[in-house]
Amino acid sequence: MNLIFLGAPGAGKGTVAAKLAEQTGLTPISTGDLFRAAVKNETDLGLKVKSIMEAGGLVPDELTIALVKERLASETDGKGVILDGFPRTIAQADALKTFFKIDAVINFIVPDEKIIKRLSGRRLCRQCNAGYHIEYMPPKTENVCDACGGELFTRKDDSPESIQNRLAVYAAQTQPLIDYYKKEGLLIDIDGTPQPDTVCESVRKAIGC
Ligand code: AMP
DSSP states (O other): OOEEEEOOTTSSHHHHHHHHHHHHOOEEEEHHHHHHHHHHTTOHHHHHHHHHHHHTOOOOHHHHHHHHHHHHHTOOSOSOEEEESOOOSHHHHHHHHHHOOOOEEEEEEOOHHHHHHHHHTEEEETTTOOEEETTTBOOSSTTBOTTTOOBEEOOGGGSHHHHHHHHHHIIIIITHHHHHHHHTTOEEEEEOOSOHHHHHHHHHHHHTO
């Protein structure tokens, strides 16, 4: 089964994708993670997208589509994937249709006030990428990863200015995908406000797995 996780930044897509993947064996593919890895490794792609990402803008469609196409081509496991953060524009959705079959699109609904609180308190481990929140999921020791002892940091695009920009970009470019996939009969709305375990359970019920 191939899923798309749709929703504003901070709606919990990544957290729920990781849980669902653990429980079902689906492979989570996050374009944000792929781009962050490219930036970290200073590849040609990384150098092109670094400043766009830090400002909270969208990477150009042709670069994003090429990256996803290549990643999906190497996906041979067969169980299926969770696309987290792709597509984010109509052009990306149109392109995806030409090379990949999607079974359902999960739309995570979370009010803006909650999104802002989630993103501004978010912390990530520099070493193992584990996610925390200073209020909702604090590490045992401040700024230290429970899992590996790595240092925690705030993503540059979780700054207040970038958050506002990302929400505006989401409303303008990504929200139209809700109607797009509704028309295709693929959209499933999920309340993204409860704890991740509860949200994950709702997704499993909705897709019957
Ligand atoms: P995320 O981790 O999903 O919030 O993505 C972080 C950043 O990566 C976004 O703000 C964009 O700059 C870039 N990005 C991720 N996915 C896409 C996409 N599908 N299209 C364009 N840019 C993307």
